[in-house]
Amino acid sequence: MAQFTTLGALIGLALSIILIIKKFHPAYSLMLGALVGGLLGSMNLDLTVNTMMTGAASMMTSVLRILTSGILAGALIKTGSAEKIAEVIVHKLGRSRALFAIALSTMIICAVGVFVDISVITVAPIALAIGREAGYNKESLLLAMIGGGKAGNIISPNPNTIAVSEAFKVDLTALMIKNILPAIGALIVTVLLAKLLSRRQGLLVNEEDVDLPGRSLPSFIQAIAGPIVVIILLSLRSINVTVDPMIALPVGGLVCTLVTGHIRKFGNFSEYGLGKVTGVSILLLGTGTIAGIIKASALQGDVVHLLNVLNIPAFLLAPISGILMAGATASTTAGATVASQTFASVLLAKGVPALSAGAMIHAGATVIDSLPHGSFFHATGGAVNMDIGDRMKLIAFEAIVGLTSTILSVLVYLIA
Template sequence: MTAIGALIGLLISVYLIIKKIHPTYSLIAGAIIGGLLGGLPLTETVKVMTDGVKDITPAIIRILTAGVLSGILVKTGAAATISNAIIHKLGEKHVFFALALATMLLCAVGVFIDVAVITVAPIALSIGKRLGLSPSVLLIAMIGGGKCGNIISPNPNTIIAAENFRADLSSVMFSNIIPALLGLLFTVYVVVRLIPKKFVNIRNEQEASDDQSLPSLASSLVAPVVTILLLALRSLLGITIDPLLALPVGGLCGIICMKQWKNILISMEFGLQKMSTVAILLIGTGTIAGVIKNSTLKDWILQLLSQAHFNEVTIAPISGALMSAATASTTAGATLASASFADTIMAVGISAAWGAAMINSGATVLDHLPHGSFFHATGGVCELSFRERMKLVPYETLIGAVLAAFSTLMCLMNF
């Protein structure tokens, strides 16, 4: 099917959402219109849409199981205890740095960025309620930290880029350490300050007295620590524990240590209620993603890059950025770009490690667009509307562009 049809379908989806039609129905309607305008018959359009949902089903299941951890952290008071400790130890001025660093470290040890944000989000929201901070500014801090950790992680995007360039994985990860650290500082001390924090003091005396009944810090940390350790086994020992298991197991260990087993059903129900909204959104996302995936949009981008007279060094980050835009995925963007341009990039003398590192950083520039699951998953767990979530896209793009720019600059210094 044609790329024009897919683009029109995506634009129609965004327009319908802006007009306050439910995002799931808007995305499904846009997918149908895009498929038909792209030249597919109705039966084939429906098949492409359902195939797209199948591709995103693993993410939906992980989101639902993440509700166990999220519900336990919130309903037991663990998130409030951890947020209190962060505020007390670091002070209000360093809250954003703490959230960004925590998400960065999670991604750096091999946790998927959406899972990392979902893990940190309950604590971030608790901090936001205590300090009256906008969920938007909290989310951008976590996303920025996650993007920084993603370019130095053993996640699929880094692994596939390294394999396509036939480069050593550790070398690719090490190449982007300085860009990641600079990107972290840029997120916390530049981007965060650009977003209105909408400070409203909502803490009252009743909430202050409730602090006495919160669990201890040690027991509150059990759930996130066990989750992180289980997820980190892939990079530490080569043992893969899927988030499908790691997130609920961490939550269950936490509630046992907090001696609040009687609250397990309430916590799970609360978490499921919060995550089901996100899961339903992801179904709509899968339909439009299936249409875009089966269009010629990627071929258009490949042709554009092959004919454009870019500097040979900039082909790597630009191709990663454009492919991530087409797929709304860091992994897919890095995969397509590295598979298509690895030989061209290395032919001009750029090392395999730096070529893979630049494509990997470039894939973070536009991987957050609304036809991907990351957009809806992160917005949903932070309870943002579609319009509020869309307002963060320019800031996310800026963070990704800075990461790609620093990675390219480091490559030029070593070229």
């Protein structure tokens, strides 16, 4: 029996969204929304607090894995490995395929474990330098990076993937593999849209925008050594040898610093990586509180009833919930987490396979996750020195990229 009313849960979620839009800290916004929603939905303070605690506690496994993933991310960024990967891809593909090269390099960097916003920031200096030489406008360059990042994000061991795999109790590697085809589709659409934008009049790259660091970078083999080790370790499950991401990701970071000759700085790089994942980890705890309230409310039953009344197939709840929750929180991680935590049991009860349901939610969470009330919007705009008004113009194009991967993820489920 539901412990909270649907109305209370929805009011709590709405309050969280309003607070986030008003620039209140997202984690506190979610906690306060959970508290208010729980009280309105039950009139019981103890029950509300305990449910919030339970919801936050359910995030701890994901948080631990995310914290350890910071070791890999810190190593890839601080050793210059991520930058080297992007540089090699761009140079190998050449100026004539620059937009494809930029999108592909961002996709790969994100896919090997660097957060999507950091992936864009890492590739941005190289993209701007190419744009300056080839005459591409900033809109086409930024869309190439964002779209590539979105494609890589749904096949990466990033926080959102980890959170979804935990909610559905599925293997992380299997979840990453499930969305390979949708990721490729998103990459193709990204390049097509970026080329379309490149033919329009837009913001040109100025000399002040180009700031390529002159530091020495590792070789390409050294740069990819850490990610390859992670992929191998996570793939051992196929031969019944299970290596948890909490082990595989830090080992990859250690290998990265070792082969690039920076082993003495391993501690410093890890600390840098920890700083990058701390915010996401705190956000997940806040997300857990509101997810706990929603999960314990009558919302799931009411949604199932609505689906039946409208004669909508139950599996569509997965992508729709991912889209709506990510849009509400302006975060792929928070949106995917709330959607998967809330509707996992409903989708499984309706016979949707856990792996497919998780993949569809995950893909859906990339459609409108970059709205202005989230940090991704501002971080990516700042990476190319673009003001808010011009950055807003890309949201529709980004949504098309995310919608492409979502539709393909649904088709993969229907065909399989």
